[in-house]
Amino acid sequence: GIQVEQSPPDLILQEGANSTLRCNFSDSVNNLQWFHQNPWGQLINLFYIPSGTKQNGRLSATTVATERYSLLYISSSQTTDSGVYFCAALEGSNYKLTFGKGTLLTVNP
Amino acid sequence: SAVISQKPSRDICQRGTSLTIQCQVDSQVTMMFWYRQQPGQSLTLIATANQGSEATYESGFVIDKFPISRPNLTFSTLTVSNMSPEDSSIYLCSVRTGRGNTIYFGEGSWLTVV
Numbered sequence: 001g002i003q004v005e006q007s008p009p010d011l012i013l014q015e016g017a018n019s020t021l022r023c024n025f026s027d028s029v030n031n032l033q034w035f036h037q038n039p040w041g042q043l044i045n046l047f048y049i050p051s052g053t054k055q056n057g058r059l060s061a062t063t064v065a066t067e068r069y070s071l072l073y074i075s076s077s078q079t080t081d082s083g084v085y086f087c088a089a090l091e092g093s094n095y096k097l098t099f100g101k102g103t104l105l106t107v108n109p
Numbered sequence: 110s111a112v113i114s115q116k117p118s119r120d121i122c123q124r125g126t127s128l129t130i131q132c133q134v135d136s137q138v139t140m141m142f143w144y145r146q147q148p149g150q151s152l153t154l155i156a157t158a159n160q161g162s163e164a165t166y167e168s169g170f171v172i173d174k175f176p177i178s179r180p181n182l183t184f185s186t187l188t189v190s191n192m193s194p195e196d197s198s199i200y201l202c203s204v205r206t207g208r209g210n211t212i213y214f215g216e217g218s219w220l221t222v223v
Contacts, residue, residue, distance in 0.1 A: 030210055031210040031211070031212075033211065033212065040216075041146075041199045041217040041219060042214075042216045042217060043201065043214040043217070045110075045211065045213060048210065050210070086151065086152070090210060090212070095140050095142075095205050095210070096142070096154055096157070096167075097142075097152075097154070097203075097212055099151045099152045099153075101150075101151045102151055
């Protein structure tokens with residue numbers, strides 16, 4: 001099956017800093033999603049982005065499907081951005097998501 | 110999008126007992142899935158819940174340990190049977206609504222087995 005790798009595994013920022021999280025995947029995908037898992041365990045959809053670029057407030061994401069990677073940009077980070085960021089890829093028609101191991105982001109005040 | 114409710118949200122269970130987690134969706138969905146997230150780990154798919162038929166389990170997961178029901182297009186249950194401390198995890202229900210490829214997740218059920 002598809003392999004999903006995320007980097008960096010951990011990231012510590014000061015409030016106001018910008019960051020880029022990366023997701024590499026091993027094969028062509030039908031779907032690439034970014035999630036934020038808050039400290040209570042809830043997974044929040046950030047982006048559905050199989051290709052191209054999307055922006056939502058301080059967050060944006062770009063997927064270059066031909067090169068099999070996706071980037072999540074966080075600008076002007078806030079303490080509430082802390083948590084684990086997962087990317088997940090969906091292959092074929094079975095709609096099973098394969099998750100990366102996540103990036104643990106800590107934003108300090 | 111879809112609103113997905115899970116019950117219980119959190120529970121502490123005794124070793125050897127079983128617990129059933131419920132997943133209710135506010136609209137009919139084409140596909141429902143159950144994931145497990147062990148402490149500090151990523152999410153792993155347990156099974157696809159099929160309406161009106163047996164669930165499809167991933168490698169490493171078996172029906173005797175994780176029986177799943179899906180009686181209709183808005184509801185599913187996952188039972189964690191004969192629990193051991195290794196089953197302490199967050200269990201998450203997820204759905205595909207059929208209006209695209211986006212997958213949505215419930216709030217998760219935190220189980221601690223003592």
